Amino acid sequence: MVDERPLREKVVLIVGAGRPLGRVLALGFARAGAKMALHDLSPIHLDETAAQVQALAAECRSYTGDIGKGLPCRALISDVLDDWQRLDVLVTCLHASPPAGILELDEWDWTRALELNLTGPFLLAQAAAPVMIQQGGGTLIFVQAGASVNPSPALAASQAGLTGLAQATTVDLLPYNIKGYAVDVGDLKDSGEGFDPASAAAVQLQELAVFLCSPAAVSHAGQVVRSGVM
Secondary structure (H helix, E strand, C coil), X not given: CCCCCCCCCCEEEEECCCCXXXXXXXXXXXXXXXXXXXXXXXXXXXXXXXXXHHHCXXXXXXXXXXXXXXXXXXXXXXXXXXXXCCCCEEEECCCCCCCXXXXXXXXXXXXXXXXXXXXXXXXXXXXXXXXXXXXXXXXXXXXXXXXXXXXXXXXXXXXXXXXXXXXXXXXXXXXXXXXXXXEECCCCCCCCCCCCCCCHHHHHHHHHHHHHCCHHHHHHCCCEEEXXXX
């Protein structure tokens, strides 16, 4: 018999939970029985995610704040531990995408996008790893933004960086039973326009994320895994 709630008693932190991709993932983990720590830069849209998660009878708490610097990243992990006493899964899906091309892109916009898209996931993983080591294992999922016709240079560079981050975290942390993945969401875009949270693509993303938290996914650790392929 398939366990319909394989993540019972597990705590999942989703950074970017107020965005469409983050909300879809939150609902998938909630259905799998996880306790949800929901984070975004501001409360905008985060309350809606929390309401939908609670409608599934899942426990959840909300957190806000910047994750582009080390101190707030460490504070977020500490707050989650204070509330839940454990952290089993870290999911990052914040995607800043300044619209300017390579010739027009402002240095500040470039730096800020990389802080949110790449430095934040690194700092959060660095802060979460000792907790997971002490618990005996965990999962790090770095969600890449969906395809774009005119990708931002800063977004494109940071998403490539997430691939390397997943590989590096696995090399260092797999001996401690901590698995790292970069997730390619395919054609799903992290925007409200035309985003259907009940679509087959969204359901496939939820199923993939839950699967990556299982022991059976260890052979894919360190890889870019694409939703709808596995």
